[in-house]
Amino acid sequence: MSAALERRFEAARAVVDDAARMALSMRPPSGGPIAVQKSAQDWLTETDGAVEAFISRRMQALFPEDGFQGEEGGRARDGSLRWVVDPIDGTSNYARGRNRWCVSLGLLEGDRPVAGVIVAPALRETYTALAGHGAYLNGEKITASTVTDPRSAMIEMGWSSRVPKPVFMEKIGAVLDLGAMPRSGGSGALALTDVACGRLDGYIEIVINLWDVAAALVILSEAGARVSPFLRDGGIEGPGTILATAPGIADALSASVGIPLG
Incomplete structure:
Protein backbone atom coordinates (compact mmCIF):
# COMPACT_ATOMS: atom_id res chain seq x y z
CA MET A 1 0.00 0.00 0.00
CA SER A 2 2.90 2.38 0.63
CA ALA A 3 3.85 2.44 -3.06
CA ALA A 4 0.18 2.88 -4.00
CA LEU A 5 -0.14 5.81 -1.61
CA GLU A 6 3.02 7.41 -2.93
CA ARG A 7 1.66 7.20 -6.50
CA ARG A 8 -1.57 8.84 -5.38
CA PHE A 9 0.29 11.52 -3.45
CA GLU A 10 2.40 12.50 -6.45
CA ALA A 11 -0.66 12.51 -8.69
CA ALA A 12 -2.57 14.67 -6.21
CA ARG A 13 0.20 17.23 -6.14
CA ALA A 14 0.03 17.64 -9.92
CA VAL A 15 -3.78 17.69 -10.06
CA VAL A 16 -4.18 20.25 -7.27
CA ASP A 17 -1.50 22.43 -8.81
CA ASP A 18 -3.44 22.46 -12.10
CA ALA A 19 -6.71 23.11 -10.25
CA ALA A 20 -5.17 26.00 -8.31
CA ARG A 21 -3.97 27.64 -11.52
CA MET A 22 -7.51 27.31 -12.89
CA ALA A 23 -8.94 28.91 -9.77
CA LEU A 24 -6.43 31.75 -9.88
CA SER A 25 -7.31 32.49 -13.52
CA MET A 26 -11.02 32.67 -12.58
CA ARG A 27 -10.58 34.82 -9.44
CA PRO A 28 -12.86 37.86 -9.33
CA PRO A 29 -11.34 41.35 -9.17
CA SER A 30 -11.05 43.16 -5.86
CA GLY A 31 -14.24 44.73 -4.58
CA GLY A 32 -17.61 43.56 -3.33
CA PRO A 33 -18.16 39.78 -3.40
CA ILE A 34 -18.93 38.22 -6.80
CA ALA A 35 -20.71 35.10 -5.59
CA VAL A 36 -24.01 33.58 -4.51
CA GLN A 37 -24.66 33.98 -0.80
CA LYS A 38 -25.84 30.68 0.69
CA SER A 39 -26.18 32.04 4.23
CA ALA A 40 -24.54 34.66 6.44
CA GLN A 41 -20.90 34.95 5.28
CA ASP A 42 -21.21 31.66 3.35
CA TRP A 43 -20.49 32.08 -0.36
CA LEU A 44 -20.51 30.01 -3.54
CA THR A 45 -18.68 31.05 -6.69
CA GLU A 46 -18.66 29.62 -10.20
CA THR A 47 -15.11 28.50 -9.52
CA ASP A 48 -16.10 26.20 -6.64
CA GLY A 49 -18.09 23.92 -8.92
CA ALA A 50 -15.61 24.08 -11.80
CA VAL A 51 -12.59 23.20 -9.66
CA GLU A 52 -14.35 20.38 -7.84
CA ALA A 53 -15.55 18.86 -11.13
CA PHE A 54 -12.05 19.15 -12.60
CA ILE A 55 -10.43 17.36 -9.64
CA SER A 56 -13.15 14.70 -9.54
CA ARG A 57 -12.68 13.87 -13.23
CA ARG A 58 -8.90 13.74 -12.99
CA MET A 59 -8.83 11.53 -9.88
CA GLN A 60 -11.48 9.18 -11.28
CA ALA A 61 -9.48 8.77 -14.49
CA LEU A 62 -6.29 8.08 -12.54
CA PHE A 63 -7.73 5.96 -9.70
CA PRO A 64 -11.22 4.74 -10.66
CA GLU A 65 -11.38 2.43 -7.63
CA ASP A 66 -11.06 5.31 -5.15
CA GLY A 67 -13.92 7.12 -3.45
CA PHE A 68 -14.50 10.84 -3.83
CA GLN A 69 -16.23 13.49 -1.73
CA GLY A 70 -16.51 17.20 -2.39
CA GLU A 71 -17.96 20.19 -0.64
CA GLU A 72 -20.35 20.93 -3.48
CA GLY A 73 -21.21 17.45 -4.79
CA GLY A 74 -21.14 15.43 -1.58
CA ARG A 75 -19.98 11.83 -1.46
CA ALA A 76 -19.98 10.91 -5.13
CA ARG A 77 -18.03 7.63 -5.08
CA ASP A 78 -17.12 5.08 -2.40
CA GLY A 79 -13.87 3.20 -1.89
CA SER A 80 -11.49 2.09 0.84
CA LEU A 81 -9.39 5.10 -0.15
CA ARG A 82 -11.38 8.32 -0.42
CA TRP A 83 -10.37 11.71 -1.80
CA VAL A 84 -11.94 14.70 -0.02
CA VAL A 85 -11.79 18.08 -1.74
CA ASP A 86 -12.55 21.64 -0.79
CA PRO A 87 -12.35 23.37 -4.18
CA ILE A 88 -12.01 26.85 -2.67
CA ASP A 89 -11.39 27.16 1.05
CA GLY A 90 -11.71 30.80 2.03
CA THR A 91 -14.43 31.56 -0.51
CA SER A 92 -15.34 34.85 1.19
CA ASN A 93 -11.77 36.02 0.54
CA TYR A 94 -11.70 34.59 -2.98
CA ALA A 95 -15.00 36.25 -3.95
CA ARG A 96 -13.53 39.67 -3.13
CA GLY A 97 -10.29 39.17 -5.04
CA ARG A 98 -8.23 38.65 -1.90
CA ASN A 99 -5.25 36.29 -1.66
CA ARG A 100 -5.96 34.13 1.40
CA TRP A 101 -7.69 31.09 -0.10
CA CYS A 102 -6.62 27.65 -1.26
CA VAL A 103 -7.50 24.41 -3.02
CA SER A 104 -7.40 21.49 -0.58
CA LEU A 105 -7.33 17.75 -1.36
CA GLY A 106 -6.95 15.07 1.31
CA LEU A 107 -6.82 11.28 1.10
CA LEU A 108 -8.41 9.07 3.76
CA GLU A 109 -7.75 5.36 4.22
CA GLY A 110 -10.89 4.40 6.10
CA ASP A 111 -10.91 6.96 8.89
CA ARG A 112 -7.16 7.65 8.78
CA PRO A 113 -5.76 10.72 6.98
CA VAL A 114 -2.84 9.51 4.87
CA ALA A 115 -2.05 12.32 2.43
CA GLY A 116 -2.80 15.99 1.96
CA VAL A 117 -2.09 18.71 -0.58
CA ILE A 118 -3.08 22.34 -0.06
CA VAL A 119 -2.17 24.96 -2.67
CA ALA A 120 -2.65 28.70 -2.10
CA PRO A 121 -1.69 30.01 -5.55
CA ALA A 122 -2.12 33.72 -4.84
CA LEU A 123 0.29 33.30 -1.90
CA ARG A 124 2.60 31.00 -3.92
CA GLU A 125 2.46 28.37 -1.20
CA THR A 126 2.04 24.60 -1.42
CA TYR A 127 1.67 22.45 1.68
CA THR A 128 2.09 18.69 1.38
CA ALA A 129 2.27 15.65 3.63
CA LEU A 130 2.28 11.89 3.23
CA ALA A 131 1.85 9.86 6.41
CA GLY A 132 5.23 8.90 7.83
CA HIS A 133 7.18 11.21 5.51
CA GLY A 134 6.97 14.65 7.14
CA ALA A 135 5.16 17.86 6.28
CA TYR A 136 6.44 20.46 3.81
CA LEU A 137 5.86 24.02 2.64
CA ASN A 138 7.21 24.65 -0.86
CA GLY A 139 9.47 21.62 -0.44
CA GLU A 140 10.94 22.71 2.91
CA LYS A 141 10.16 20.66 6.02
CA ILE A 142 7.90 22.36 8.57
CA THR A 143 7.21 21.88 12.27
CA ALA A 144 4.78 23.36 14.74
CA SER A 145 5.71 26.33 16.91
CA THR A 146 7.96 25.92 19.94
CA VAL A 147 5.96 28.47 21.98
CA THR A 148 5.34 27.33 25.57
CA ASP A 149 3.78 30.43 27.15
Missing part, protein backbone atom coordinates in the same frame (compact mmCIF):
# COMPACT_ATOMS: atom_id res chain seq x y z
CA PRO A 150 0.19 31.25 26.10
CA ARG A 151 0.94 34.92 26.76
CA SER A 152 3.21 34.92 23.71
CA ALA A 153 0.88 32.78 21.59
CA MET A 154 -1.14 33.76 18.53
CA ILE A 155 -4.46 31.91 18.25
CA GLU A 156 -6.93 32.01 15.38
CA MET A 157 -10.61 31.20 15.78
CA GLY A 158 -12.91 30.58 12.86
CA TRP A 159 -16.40 32.07 12.83
CA SER A 160 -19.58 30.41 11.58
CA SER A 161 -23.21 31.50 11.65
CA ARG A 162 -23.98 27.97 12.86
CA VAL A 163 -22.33 28.75 16.21
CA PRO A 164 -24.45 30.65 18.75
CA LYS A 165 -22.94 34.00 19.64
CA PRO A 166 -22.59 33.16 23.38
CA VAL A 167 -20.57 30.03 22.54
CA PHE A 168 -18.26 31.95 20.23
CA MET A 169 -17.79 34.72 22.77
CA GLU A 170 -17.06 32.20 25.52
CA LYS A 171 -14.28 30.54 23.53
CA ILE A 172 -12.69 33.76 22.30
CA GLY A 173 -12.92 35.09 25.86
CA ALA A 174 -11.03 32.04 27.09
CA VAL A 175 -8.28 32.73 24.56
CA LEU A 176 -8.04 36.33 25.75
CA ASP A 177 -7.98 35.21 29.39
CA LEU A 178 -4.89 33.12 28.59
CA GLY A 179 -3.16 36.27 27.38
CA ALA A 180 -2.99 35.00 23.80
CA MET A 181 -3.46 37.20 20.75
CA PRO A 182 -6.62 36.37 18.70
CA ARG A 183 -6.71 36.37 14.91
CA SER A 184 -9.19 35.53 12.14
CA GLY A 185 -8.16 35.04 8.52
CA GLY A 186 -11.14 33.53 6.73
CA SER A 187 -9.69 30.15 5.69
CA GLY A 188 -9.82 27.17 8.02
CA ALA A 189 -7.47 25.08 5.91
CA LEU A 190 -4.81 27.81 5.79
CA ALA A 191 -5.19 28.50 9.50
CA LEU A 192 -4.46 24.83 10.15
CA THR A 193 -1.40 24.91 7.90
CA ASP A 194 -0.29 28.04 9.75
CA VAL A 195 -0.36 25.97 12.95
CA ALA A 196 1.62 23.24 11.19
CA CYS A 197 4.38 25.63 10.12
CA GLY A 198 4.47 27.71 13.31
CA ARG A 199 2.92 30.93 12.01
CA LEU A 200 0.08 30.35 14.46
CA ASP A 201 0.19 28.57 17.81
CA GLY A 202 -3.40 27.38 17.71
CA TYR A 203 -6.62 27.25 15.71
CA ILE A 204 -10.14 26.68 16.97
CA GLU A 205 -13.36 26.19 15.03
CA ILE A 206 -16.52 25.02 16.75
CA VAL A 207 -18.34 23.87 13.59
CA ILE A 208 -16.22 22.79 10.63
CA ASN A 209 -16.61 20.19 7.90
CA LEU A 210 -14.49 17.27 6.76
CA TRP A 211 -13.54 18.88 3.44
CA ASP A 212 -12.14 21.89 5.30
CA VAL A 213 -9.71 19.77 7.33
CA ALA A 214 -9.11 16.49 5.44
CA ALA A 215 -5.84 17.57 3.83
CA ALA A 216 -4.65 19.57 6.84
CA LEU A 217 -5.00 16.73 9.36
CA VAL A 218 -2.06 14.75 8.03
CA ILE A 219 -0.01 17.93 7.56
CA LEU A 220 -0.60 18.82 11.22
CA SER A 221 0.25 15.33 12.42
CA GLU A 222 3.46 15.17 10.41
CA ALA A 223 4.47 18.63 11.66
CA GLY A 224 4.14 17.60 15.30
CA ALA A 225 1.07 19.66 16.19
CA ARG A 226 -1.53 18.31 18.59
CA VAL A 227 -5.10 18.02 17.33
CA SER A 228 -8.48 17.17 18.82
CA PRO A 229 -9.95 13.83 17.61
CA PHE A 230 -12.06 15.41 14.88
CA LEU A 231 -12.69 12.24 12.87
CA ARG A 232 -13.38 10.06 15.91
CA ASP A 233 -15.84 12.59 17.29
CA GLY A 234 -18.16 12.67 14.29
CA GLY A 235 -16.23 14.62 11.67
CA ILE A 236 -16.39 11.77 9.15
CA GLU A 237 -20.16 12.03 8.71
CA GLY A 238 -20.97 15.58 9.74
CA PRO A 239 -19.61 18.87 11.05
CA GLY A 240 -17.39 18.73 14.10
CA THR A 241 -15.16 20.84 16.34
CA ILE A 242 -11.43 21.13 15.85
CA LEU A 243 -8.57 22.40 17.98
CA ALA A 244 -5.06 22.31 16.55
CA THR A 245 -2.21 23.60 18.66
CA ALA A 246 1.50 23.81 19.17
CA PRO A 247 2.50 21.09 21.66
CA GLY A 248 3.99 23.51 24.20
CA ILE A 249 0.66 25.24 24.91
CA ALA A 250 -1.63 22.32 24.06
CA ASP A 251 -2.73 21.37 27.56
CA ALA A 252 -3.32 24.95 28.69
CA LEU A 253 -5.26 25.90 25.57
CA SER A 254 -7.32 22.71 25.57
CA ALA A 255 -8.31 23.20 29.22
CA SER A 256 -9.12 26.85 28.72
CA VAL A 257 -11.45 26.42 25.72
CA GLY A 258 -12.87 23.07 26.85
CA ILE A 259 -11.92 21.07 23.75
CA PRO A 260 -10.15 17.78 24.54
CA LEU A 261 -7.12 16.76 22.50
CA GLY A 262 -6.40 13.34 21.07
Whole structure:
Protein backbone atom coordinates (compact mmCIF):
# COMPACT_ATOMS: atom_id res chain seq x y z
CA MET A 1 0.00 0.00 0.00
CA SER A 2 2.90 2.38 0.63
CA ALA A 3 3.85 2.44 -3.06
CA ALA A 4 0.18 2.88 -4.00
CA LEU A 5 -0.14 5.81 -1.61
CA GLU A 6 3.02 7.41 -2.93
CA ARG A 7 1.66 7.20 -6.50
CA ARG A 8 -1.57 8.84 -5.38
CA PHE A 9 0.29 11.52 -3.45
CA GLU A 10 2.40 12.50 -6.45
CA ALA A 11 -0.66 12.51 -8.69
CA ALA A 12 -2.57 14.67 -6.21
CA ARG A 13 0.20 17.23 -6.14
CA ALA A 14 0.03 17.64 -9.92
CA VAL A 15 -3.78 17.69 -10.06
CA VAL A 16 -4.18 20.25 -7.27
CA ASP A 17 -1.50 22.43 -8.81
CA ASP A 18 -3.44 22.46 -12.10
CA ALA A 19 -6.71 23.11 -10.25
CA ALA A 20 -5.17 26.00 -8.31
CA ARG A 21 -3.97 27.64 -11.52
CA MET A 22 -7.51 27.31 -12.89
CA ALA A 23 -8.94 28.91 -9.77
CA LEU A 24 -6.43 31.75 -9.88
CA SER A 25 -7.31 32.49 -13.52
CA MET A 26 -11.02 32.67 -12.58
CA ARG A 27 -10.58 34.82 -9.44
CA PRO A 28 -12.86 37.86 -9.33
CA PRO A 29 -11.34 41.35 -9.17
CA SER A 30 -11.05 43.16 -5.86
CA GLY A 31 -14.24 44.73 -4.58
CA GLY A 32 -17.61 43.56 -3.33
CA PRO A 33 -18.16 39.78 -3.40
CA ILE A 34 -18.93 38.22 -6.80
CA ALA A 35 -20.71 35.10 -5.59
CA VAL A 36 -24.01 33.58 -4.51
CA GLN A 37 -24.66 33.98 -0.80
CA LYS A 38 -25.84 30.68 0.69
CA SER A 39 -26.18 32.04 4.23
CA ALA A 40 -24.54 34.66 6.44
CA GLN A 41 -20.90 34.95 5.28
CA ASP A 42 -21.21 31.66 3.35
CA TRP A 43 -20.49 32.08 -0.36
CA LEU A 44 -20.51 30.01 -3.54
CA THR A 45 -18.68 31.05 -6.69
CA GLU A 46 -18.66 29.62 -10.20
CA THR A 47 -15.11 28.50 -9.52
CA ASP A 48 -16.10 26.20 -6.64
CA GLY A 49 -18.09 23.92 -8.92
CA ALA A 50 -15.61 24.08 -11.80
CA VAL A 51 -12.59 23.20 -9.66
CA GLU A 52 -14.35 20.38 -7.84
CA ALA A 53 -15.55 18.86 -11.13
CA PHE A 54 -12.05 19.15 -12.60
CA ILE A 55 -10.43 17.36 -9.64
CA SER A 56 -13.15 14.70 -9.54
CA ARG A 57 -12.68 13.87 -13.23
CA ARG A 58 -8.90 13.74 -12.99
CA MET A 59 -8.83 11.53 -9.88
CA GLN A 60 -11.48 9.18 -11.28
CA ALA A 61 -9.48 8.77 -14.49
CA LEU A 62 -6.29 8.08 -12.54
CA PHE A 63 -7.73 5.96 -9.70
CA PRO A 64 -11.22 4.74 -10.66
CA GLU A 65 -11.38 2.43 -7.63
CA ASP A 66 -11.06 5.31 -5.15
CA GLY A 67 -13.92 7.12 -3.45
CA PHE A 68 -14.50 10.84 -3.83
CA GLN A 69 -16.23 13.49 -1.73
CA GLY A 70 -16.51 17.20 -2.39
CA GLU A 71 -17.96 20.19 -0.64
CA GLU A 72 -20.35 20.93 -3.48
CA GLY A 73 -21.21 17.45 -4.79
CA GLY A 74 -21.14 15.43 -1.58
CA ARG A 75 -19.98 11.83 -1.46
CA ALA A 76 -19.98 10.91 -5.13
CA ARG A 77 -18.03 7.63 -5.08
CA ASP A 78 -17.12 5.08 -2.40
CA GLY A 79 -13.87 3.20 -1.89
CA SER A 80 -11.49 2.09 0.84
CA LEU A 81 -9.39 5.10 -0.15
CA ARG A 82 -11.38 8.32 -0.42
CA TRP A 83 -10.37 11.71 -1.80
CA VAL A 84 -11.94 14.70 -0.02
CA VAL A 85 -11.79 18.08 -1.74
CA ASP A 86 -12.55 21.64 -0.79
CA PRO A 87 -12.35 23.37 -4.18
CA ILE A 88 -12.01 26.85 -2.67
CA ASP A 89 -11.39 27.16 1.05
CA GLY A 90 -11.71 30.80 2.03
CA THR A 91 -14.43 31.56 -0.51
CA SER A 92 -15.34 34.85 1.19
CA ASN A 93 -11.77 36.02 0.54
CA TYR A 94 -11.70 34.59 -2.98
CA ALA A 95 -15.00 36.25 -3.95
CA ARG A 96 -13.53 39.67 -3.13
CA GLY A 97 -10.29 39.17 -5.04
CA ARG A 98 -8.23 38.65 -1.90
CA ASN A 99 -5.25 36.29 -1.66
CA ARG A 100 -5.96 34.13 1.40
CA TRP A 101 -7.69 31.09 -0.10
CA CYS A 102 -6.62 27.65 -1.26
CA VAL A 103 -7.50 24.41 -3.02
CA SER A 104 -7.40 21.49 -0.58
CA LEU A 105 -7.33 17.75 -1.36
CA GLY A 106 -6.95 15.07 1.31
CA LEU A 107 -6.82 11.28 1.10
CA LEU A 108 -8.41 9.07 3.76
CA GLU A 109 -7.75 5.36 4.22
CA GLY A 110 -10.89 4.40 6.10
CA ASP A 111 -10.91 6.96 8.89
CA ARG A 112 -7.16 7.65 8.78
CA PRO A 113 -5.76 10.72 6.98
CA VAL A 114 -2.84 9.51 4.87
CA ALA A 115 -2.05 12.32 2.43
CA GLY A 116 -2.80 15.99 1.96
CA VAL A 117 -2.09 18.71 -0.58
CA ILE A 118 -3.08 22.34 -0.06
CA VAL A 119 -2.17 24.96 -2.67
CA ALA A 120 -2.65 28.70 -2.10
CA PRO A 121 -1.69 30.01 -5.55
CA ALA A 122 -2.12 33.72 -4.84
CA LEU A 123 0.29 33.30 -1.90
CA ARG A 124 2.60 31.00 -3.92
CA GLU A 125 2.46 28.37 -1.20
CA THR A 126 2.04 24.60 -1.42
CA TYR A 127 1.67 22.45 1.68
CA THR A 128 2.09 18.69 1.38
CA ALA A 129 2.27 15.65 3.63
CA LEU A 130 2.28 11.89 3.23
CA ALA A 131 1.85 9.86 6.41
CA GLY A 132 5.23 8.90 7.83
CA HIS A 133 7.18 11.21 5.51
CA GLY A 134 6.97 14.65 7.14
CA ALA A 135 5.16 17.86 6.28
CA TYR A 136 6.44 20.46 3.81
CA LEU A 137 5.86 24.02 2.64
CA ASN A 138 7.21 24.65 -0.86
CA GLY A 139 9.47 21.62 -0.44
CA GLU A 140 10.94 22.71 2.91
CA LYS A 141 10.16 20.66 6.02
CA ILE A 142 7.90 22.36 8.57
CA THR A 143 7.21 21.88 12.27
CA ALA A 144 4.78 23.36 14.74
CA SER A 145 5.71 26.33 16.91
CA THR A 146 7.96 25.92 19.94
CA VAL A 147 5.96 28.47 21.98
CA THR A 148 5.34 27.33 25.57
CA ASP A 149 3.78 30.43 27.15
CA PRO A 150 0.19 31.25 26.10
CA ARG A 151 0.94 34.92 26.76
CA SER A 152 3.21 34.92 23.71
CA ALA A 153 0.88 32.78 21.59
CA MET A 154 -1.14 33.76 18.53
CA ILE A 155 -4.46 31.91 18.25
CA GLU A 156 -6.93 32.01 15.38
CA MET A 157 -10.61 31.20 15.78
CA GLY A 158 -12.91 30.58 12.86
CA TRP A 159 -16.40 32.07 12.83
CA SER A 160 -19.58 30.41 11.58
CA SER A 161 -23.21 31.50 11.65
CA ARG A 162 -23.98 27.97 12.86
CA VAL A 163 -22.33 28.75 16.21
CA PRO A 164 -24.45 30.65 18.75
CA LYS A 165 -22.94 34.00 19.64
CA PRO A 166 -22.59 33.16 23.38
CA VAL A 167 -20.57 30.03 22.54
CA PHE A 168 -18.26 31.95 20.23
CA MET A 169 -17.79 34.72 22.77
CA GLU A 170 -17.06 32.20 25.52
CA LYS A 171 -14.28 30.54 23.53
CA ILE A 172 -12.69 33.76 22.30
CA GLY A 173 -12.92 35.09 25.86
CA ALA A 174 -11.03 32.04 27.09
CA VAL A 175 -8.28 32.73 24.56
CA LEU A 176 -8.04 36.33 25.75
CA ASP A 177 -7.98 35.21 29.39
CA LEU A 178 -4.89 33.12 28.59
CA GLY A 179 -3.16 36.27 27.38
CA ALA A 180 -2.99 35.00 23.80
CA MET A 181 -3.46 37.20 20.75
CA PRO A 182 -6.62 36.37 18.70
CA ARG A 183 -6.71 36.37 14.91
CA SER A 184 -9.19 35.53 12.14
CA GLY A 185 -8.16 35.04 8.52
CA GLY A 186 -11.14 33.53 6.73
CA SER A 187 -9.69 30.15 5.69
CA GLY A 188 -9.82 27.17 8.02
CA ALA A 189 -7.47 25.08 5.91
CA LEU A 190 -4.81 27.81 5.79
CA ALA A 191 -5.19 28.50 9.50
CA LEU A 192 -4.46 24.83 10.15
CA THR A 193 -1.40 24.91 7.90
CA ASP A 194 -0.29 28.04 9.75
CA VAL A 195 -0.36 25.97 12.95
CA ALA A 196 1.62 23.24 11.19
CA CYS A 197 4.38 25.63 10.12
CA GLY A 198 4.47 27.71 13.31
CA ARG A 199 2.92 30.93 12.01
CA LEU A 200 0.08 30.35 14.46
CA ASP A 201 0.19 28.57 17.81
CA GLY A 202 -3.40 27.38 17.71
CA TYR A 203 -6.62 27.25 15.71
CA ILE A 204 -10.14 26.68 16.97
CA GLU A 205 -13.36 26.19 15.03
CA ILE A 206 -16.52 25.02 16.75
CA VAL A 207 -18.34 23.87 13.59
CA ILE A 208 -16.22 22.79 10.63
CA ASN A 209 -16.61 20.19 7.90
CA LEU A 210 -14.49 17.27 6.76
CA TRP A 211 -13.54 18.88 3.44
CA ASP A 212 -12.14 21.89 5.30
CA VAL A 213 -9.71 19.77 7.33
CA ALA A 214 -9.11 16.49 5.44
CA ALA A 215 -5.84 17.57 3.83
CA ALA A 216 -4.65 19.57 6.84
CA LEU A 217 -5.00 16.73 9.36
CA VAL A 218 -2.06 14.75 8.03
CA ILE A 219 -0.01 17.93 7.56
CA LEU A 220 -0.60 18.82 11.22
CA SER A 221 0.25 15.33 12.42
CA GLU A 222 3.46 15.17 10.41
CA ALA A 223 4.47 18.63 11.66
CA GLY A 224 4.14 17.60 15.30
CA ALA A 225 1.07 19.66 16.19
CA ARG A 226 -1.53 18.31 18.59
CA VAL A 227 -5.10 18.02 17.33
CA SER A 228 -8.48 17.17 18.82
CA PRO A 229 -9.95 13.83 17.61
CA PHE A 230 -12.06 15.41 14.88
CA LEU A 231 -12.69 12.24 12.87
CA ARG A 232 -13.38 10.06 15.91
CA ASP A 233 -15.84 12.59 17.29
CA GLY A 234 -18.16 12.67 14.29
CA GLY A 235 -16.23 14.62 11.67
CA ILE A 236 -16.39 11.77 9.15
CA GLU A 237 -20.16 12.03 8.71
CA GLY A 238 -20.97 15.58 9.74
CA PRO A 239 -19.61 18.87 11.05
CA GLY A 240 -17.39 18.73 14.10
CA THR A 241 -15.16 20.84 16.34
CA ILE A 242 -11.43 21.13 15.85
CA LEU A 243 -8.57 22.40 17.98
CA ALA A 244 -5.06 22.31 16.55
CA THR A 245 -2.21 23.60 18.66
CA ALA A 246 1.50 23.81 19.17
CA PRO A 247 2.50 21.09 21.66
CA GLY A 248 3.99 23.51 24.20
CA ILE A 249 0.66 25.24 24.91
CA ALA A 250 -1.63 22.32 24.06
CA ASP A 251 -2.73 21.37 27.56
CA ALA A 252 -3.32 24.95 28.69
CA LEU A 253 -5.26 25.90 25.57
CA SER A 254 -7.32 22.71 25.57
CA ALA A 255 -8.31 23.20 29.22
CA SER A 256 -9.12 26.85 28.72
CA VAL A 257 -11.45 26.42 25.72
CA GLY A 258 -12.87 23.07 26.85
CA ILE A 259 -11.92 21.07 23.75
CA PRO A 260 -10.15 17.78 24.54
CA LEU A 261 -7.12 16.76 22.50
CA GLY A 262 -6.40 13.34 21.07
